[in-house]
Amino acid sequence: GPFFWRVTRVNGDVALTHQESRLNPSKSNLNQTEHGHGSVITGIPIVTFKWHHVETPYLVALWILVAGLGKLVIEANHHVTSVIPESALLICFGFILGGIIWGADKVQTFKLTPTVFFFYLLPQIILDAGYSMPNKLFFSNMGAILIYAVIGTCWNAASLGLSLWGCHKGGAMGDLDLGLLQYLLFGSLMAAVDPVAVIAVFEQVHVNEVLFIMVFGESLLNDGVTVVLFNVFDAFVSLGGDKIDAVEIIKGIISFFVVAFGGSLVGFVFGLLISLLTRCTKNIQIIEPGFVFVLGYLAYLTAEMLSLSAILSIVFCGMCCQKYINSNMDERSVTTVRYVMKVLANGSETIIFVFLGISAIDKEIWVWNTGFILLTLLFVLVYRFIGVFFLTWILNKFRLVPVELIDQVIMSYGGLRGAVAYGLAVMLDENKIKEKNLMVSTTLIVVYFTVILQGITMKPLVNWLKVKRAAVGELTLIEKVQDKVFDHMLVAIEDISGQIGHNYMRDKWNNFEEKWMTCILMKPSARKNRDYVFKVFHKLNLKDAMRYVTEGERRGSLEFVRNETAFIDFKKKFDDDFSEVMPDIMIWPDTARDPVPSVSLEMHEQTMNGMRPLEDVNSHHLLQQHLYKGRKQHRHRYSRSHFDVNKDENEVQEIFQRTMRTRLESFKSGKMGVAPLKHITKHLKKDQQQKMPNGKSLDKSKTYHSGDEDFEFSEGDSASGFEASASSFPMRVTYRAGAGIENPAFMPDLDPMAQVQIPPWLAEAEVDSSMVAPSQRAQLRLPWTPSNLRRLAPLRISAHSTDSFMLADAPAAQQRDNDQLPPPPPPPAPPHGDHM
């Protein structure tokens, strides 16, 4: 896939560098041997050692491995990483590696070259940053971020360049062959806060989200700015001081804007392209994540080709496609994209830091000039503070929530420089700038200083200053709902007070987006469920279900796996009715008499206590193999293009047809009431709805039904109720389980018709059941339930196809209702006694 392709390329270049720098002298030699190999063949060699044949990719892979292992070792020491940030440790690891290489080769064979860095290591980090950017937060702080990124960076560059130049004139650094333009060029490459370093450090300190987005957003955007500045000044330097006039300067400024906005535009276009493409990748799901990476990379390269800002391009590409691809692609593809993104970004980050360390162990680049280096360090730090404080002071006049003083300190202190600066420094042309090596070594020192020292002190500083931290907590639905309400409320208030404000603009944009963008860029099917609250709800549900399963399994319940079998067992109860349509249930007639309790976690303990003999377990294992697989059962078989759960079309089709046939038959038989059992089932649904909150029925068939009903709501939880022979206590448990996981939200959907149809004998049963109803206390002392069990409120949709089984016995007309409307509502929420 693209992943491998990219990685190979990434490191291909590392190795290429290696070849260039090291093997040049021996290249002719190498060619000779290869040549010789071809011509002087005397016999067929059985085994040959072909190191040169694989050298490049081999070294690449080795470097990845080494960097990865380095990270592994570092992360294994938690007490160290909690004090010293990982990035600093990786650099130190690089020092050691560099020392070893130096010791072996007496020359630094491997170093980070601009090509490798800018083409193969940086893009994925930036793409990941853009893709996982919290867009709303970013855009609501966009103004501030832009000010910091553009004006702040220019300020950093200009002030550093000018001050150094001034000091030079003042004689602080001895004899250097540098002019004002060179100083400004140096200033521009030092100006940018590095996203890689910033992410690495800030990820560990969890500052509040506004502060984070400001530093992070700034570091992303100012990379673009600094590259542009660098190019402009580089051009100025090549042009020579005397040829620069007002026209050139104006051209420089214009090119600055063109490069920045052009780059963003390219990214935007590619983002749209990705979104459009993922609309129609349904049939090639297995490679659809690849498109994201390839097109993202193309966005970067295209911008580079047009000499626009590649970094801005890929940032905006990631930012604008995230929403659409996340809803267009299959959920698994989204997960894949997310993970691969992280793998790539983390991998390159690791490699970058390691190589930043390795590059230091090189005698060639080290030129020491105390004045220059120390002054640079000082100015970088001081001007960063001045810049941030000044800009924030201006911004605070306009900001709704002013940036606090402490936050400003952290922002200033978080101005870490990193690999971008180093990459740019190495790109300097030695012919034009005589002191290139001094600049490179100064850059390295600044990088080490900021990443290691400031990185280490960041955490204590954040603690000491009591910076507002990010609120870490569970995602809650009510918060998300409220978020929406706030949004709508602010817009409304702006409307009422007749102002066009931030919220108004956002609302307009949202409307536009809703109307056009989503329409064009999103799959129709994805559009349906795109609502934010809905998604959160979905996510929460998934999480709960997961926890439910995990907790069940932790308690050793193997029954969970068997739920599909269980519902088939349920059918066996009725095998008189079903035998002609479902012949295979006859495979194991025994079970008809001794049905398995299905997945009731509560039931589990009872089961373990020997309520069900072991051979049953075996029989059900067998059953599981022979019967139809449940819809969601995994089939592990190898296929390159399908990493898929069981979706055996034929099987599903067959089951469906059978179901429909059954329905048809029951329809033909015409009147309801032909088979009392069906009525009971039907009725019991009603009964259950009404009585479940406190009503427990001892009626066997009701219990069955309870299981049935549960199954309808969610296979995973499909409960419990088949223990016909069980005592009343487990029965209650069973019921409880049902109540615990059923979706009480369906309640108001009572079908009045159905109620009318309740036959008298059943009505009686109903009364009966209410009399037997155990007290709430009885419910309270039930065995454990996973916490939040009641939250499991699966959406009706998910179980939709299943209910064809359940309703197979209902009169057709009724069915129609049931198919369209939700199934009869389960009981209102029982008291929350089951929360633990």
Next chain:
Amino acid sequence: MGSSNSSVNNIPNAQELMQETGFSAAHILRLHERFEFLDKHKCGQLRPQDFGAVQELALNPIGDSIISAFFSPGQETVDFASFVRILAHFRPTDRNQSRDGAQQEPANSSIRKLKFAFQMYDQDRDGKISRAELLQVLRAMLGIQVTEEQLQSIAERAIQEADLDRDDAISFDEFRKSLEKVDIDHKMSIRFLR
């Protein structure tokens, strides 16, 4: 300043309002203009229909709830002072405000902001968000994208999350607790009212 002050003086109780809400004279003036614009009948009172003139509100899913928040229970109209007091909820919280204890909690304090937000749901003003009330808001906000029973599940879950005393409704305290982590000042402030 002089001219604006003089026109502010034309507004009844302007000084007290400024005192009470913390709005500047310019704010009051601007809001008064807006008020008069909305007040088509020039009677110094706004009726719910007058808010209808704001077209965007019709598109706002919870526009009606917001309008009704302007009217205290049982009242059909809202005068300028109340209008301003409601809007004062949305003034950003003053950072370094030295409040004397005697003074009543200003409208832009987080707790008052929250109370206002709470009212969005609590249409019957019984101090509790019932399931039906929450459902109504959800329905308005999610609209047709989600089916009714999905809505129900969402409402159910949201109530469960916040409902600490298990009475199947969210009281103000529960509401406040569930939003503890939300920066209310930030979320319920409008820049130009600063």
